[in-house]
Amino acid sequence: MVGPKVKISESNFLKIKEICESFDNNPGELINVLHKTQEHFGFLPEEVQQVVADCLGIPVGRVYGVVSFYSFFTMKPKGKYAISVCLGTACYVKGAEKILDALKSELKISEGGVTDDGKFSLDVLRCVGACGLAPVMTINGKTYGRLVPEHVKEILAEYAE
Amino acid sequence: MDRSLLEGDPHSILEAMAICGYCIGADKGLIYIRAEYPLAIHRLQVAIQQAEEYGLLGKDILGTGFNFEIELRYGAGAFVCGEETALIHSMEGKRGEPTFKPPFPAQSGYLGKPTNVNNVETYANIPVIINKGADWFASIGTEKSKGTKVFALAGKINNVGLIEVPMGITLREIIYEIGGGIKGGKKFKAVQTGGPSGGCLTEKHLDTPIDYDSLVAAGSMMGSGGMIVMDEDDCMVAIAKFYLGFTVDESCGKCTPCRVGNRRLLEILTKITDGKGTMEDLEELKNLSAVIKDTALCGLGQTSPNPVLSTINNFWDEYVEHVTEKKCRAGQCKALKKYMIDPAKCKGCTACARACPVSAISGTLKNPHVINQLDCIKCGTCVEKCKFGAITVR
Ligand code: SF4
Numbered sequence: 158m159v160g161p162k163v164k165i166s167e168s169n170f171l172k173i174k175e176i177c178e179s180f181d182n183n184p185g186e187l188i189n190v191l192h193k194t195q196e197h198f199g200f201l202p203e204e205v206q207q208v209v210a211d212c213l214g215i216p217v218g219r220v221y222g223v224v225s226f227y228s229f230f231t232m233k234p235k236g237k238y239a240i241s242v243c244l245g246t247a248c249y250v251k252g253a254e255k256i257l258d259a260l261k262s263e264l265k266i267s268e269g270g271v272t273d274d275g276k277f278s279l280d281v282l283r284c285v286g287a288c289g290l291a292p293v294m295t296i297n298g299k300t301y302g303r304l305v306p307e308h309v310k311e312i313l314a315e316y317a318e
Numbered sequence: 319m320d321r322s323l324l325e326g327d328p329h330s331i332l333e334a335m336a337i338c339g340y341c342i343g344a345d346k347g348l349i350y351i352r353a354e355y356p357l358a359i360h361r362l363q364v365a366i367q368q369a370e371e372y373g374l375l376g377k378d379i380l381g382t383g384f385n386f387e388i389e390l391r392y393g394a395g396a397f398v399c400g401e402e403t404a405l406i407h408s409m410e411g412k413r414g415e416p417t418f419k420p421p422f423p424a425q426s427g428y429l430g431k432p433t434n435v436n437n438v439e440t441y442a443n444i445p446v447i448i449n450k451g452a453d454w455f456a457s458i459g460t461e462k463s464k465g466t467k468v469f470a471l472a473g474k475i476n477n478v479g480l481i482e483v484p485m486g487i488t489l490r491e492i493i494y495e496i497g498g499g500i501k502g503g504k505k506f507k508a509v510q511t512g513g514p515s516g517g518c519l520t521e522k523h524l525d526t527p528i529d530y531d532s533l534v535a536a537g538s539m540m541g542s543g544g545m546i547v548m549d550e551d552d553c554m555v556a557i558a559k560f561y562l563g564f565t566v567d568e569s570c571g572k573c574t575p576c577r578v579g580n581r582r583l584l585e586i587l588t589k590i591t592d593g594k595g596t597m598e599d600l601e602e603l604k605n606l607s608a609v610i611k612d613t614a615l616c617g618l619g620q621t622s623p624n625p626v627l628s629t630i631n632n633f634w635d636e637y638v639e640h641v642t643e644k645k646c647r648a649g650q651c652k653a654l655k656k657y658m659i660d661p662a663k664c665k666g667c668t669a670c671a672r673a674c675p676v677s678a679i680s681g682t683l684k685n686p687h688v689i690n691q692l693d694c695i696k697c698g699t700c701v702e703k704c705k706f707g708a709i710t711v712r
């Protein structure tokens with residue numbers, strides 16, 4: 158086993174190693190490994206990708222290739238509450254763009270952004286499979302449906318601390 | 319729709335996969351599922367465990383000597399992974415880029431082994447067909463498309479949700495009987511089927527029996543079974559642009575026609591909805607679409623111009639209107655909207671002028687106001703503020 162070539166804490170290094178081992182260090186399981194790793198760290202920074210590559214015995218380029226290809230993986234930390242607005246067809250037809258605009262002006266960030274206090278991040282995704290409730294958004298996996306722009310303020314208020 | 323099958327009846331899929339394995343002599347099955355569906359994943363895991371406990375999966379199933387195990391593989395948000403070669407690469411832990419066929423997966427698929435790829439809905443039919451017999455199944459549906467089909471009905475319709483209908487049903491029955499008609503009594507305009515690879519059906523298709531062939535003949539396709547109903551407030555040029563935006567995001571970038579061609583299509587469509595389109599642009603849309611369809615590598619690219627072609631074919635007038643009259647009849651293309659104050663109705667109360675965020679409204683107290691079209695950002699604030707209904711949008 159190679160040691161950590163990059164700056165990363167001992168405990169994080171061991172965590173990644175443990176995840177890779179749970180998949181027998183099999184490079185064919187790269188996507189599953191990355192899912193688990195992202196679940197743990199919240200995002201996949203360069204250092205983490207390097208350690209994954211070392212554990213699985215593949216070039217880091219291959220890890221980066223996969224991370225950058227799939228929209229589910231992110232190299233930037235998300236907000237404490239990650240908001241995703243569905244821009245699938247059903248939601249689009251029912252006015253999802255207006256919901257997105259309302260969120261943008263309320264949070265003062267654009268798509269892919271995080272608020273300065275790190276509390277909210279805003280992303281769009283395509284169809285969460287709840288088209289009957291369109292337009293839909295999710296906050297940390299919780300689904301809000303049949304939205305109108307006026308709901309946005311109320312919903313965000315639920316997350317006030 | 320496949321998600322609800324996996325959540326509602328995961329055992330039907332496991333059973334069908336085992337039957338498939340038995341038929342083709344495979345002892346391992348893999349389910350590729352979107353990571354965005356945690357509930358479906360959880361239920362599948364539970365179902366697999368239950369099936370193993372009952373001896374319906376695993377070694378020597380029901381004493382037949384047949385072994386079959388099922389594993390899950392997770393997607394990570396890439397639409398192109400619906401294409402079978404891309405899906406296989408993704409299951410192998412690689413980037414989900416399609417490769418040229420042949421070799422077909424049946425020759426060389428997962429880890430280079432012969433692989434049979436089916437979608438969830440197909441499998442869900444198998445246990446029922448085996449139990450009730452092929453004749454029973456074939457008695458439902460049309461000549462060429464047998465059985466039933468599940469559609470995800472959504473959009474501007476009163477009853478939304480999943481429906482299972484016999485092949486050969488008409489759009490009219492789906493929209494007006496099952497769907498309860500168009501929301502708010504508006505006028506029906508089109509139904510989009512087949513998602514970003516499909517096209518739209520219009521009034522003239524309302525009474526066509528729906529099956530695989532008739533949809534293709536009408537310039538659309540069955541695809542995933544999405545059915546999005548649109549009414550008179552939806553602009554078809556904007557819809558085509560919306561789909562292209564999706565394709566451009568999701569193109570894996572491996573081949574040029576799809577990577578570059580679709581981006582050009584999107585640029586032209588944007589130009590048109592911004593009111594800067596020309597008649598030559600419309601021709602170019604058609605040409606470019608034909609080239610992309612002919613030359614893209616995989617299904618995603620080959621079908622990506624469909625929404626453009628189908629809206630051009632069915633709603634040519636609307637495209638021309640956007641170009642020559644700079645008008646969007648659905649009032650959706652913001653840049654083409656025009657807010658105007660009716661001097662007869664305006665009482666000169668100044669409410670609109672005070673509310674306009676860019677001070678585009680001029681006028682003095684008690685005299686009719688005017689909107690300066692060059693400054694107007696078409697936000698619609700003035701319409702809300704006017705108590706006399708004097709501001710109209712065109
Ligand atoms: S057609 Fe598009 S999605 Fe398919 S291989 Fe080419 S670039 Fe990738």
Ligand code: FES
Nearest residue numbers: 243245248287288
């Ligand atoms: S389009 Fe938004 S949930 Fe399906």
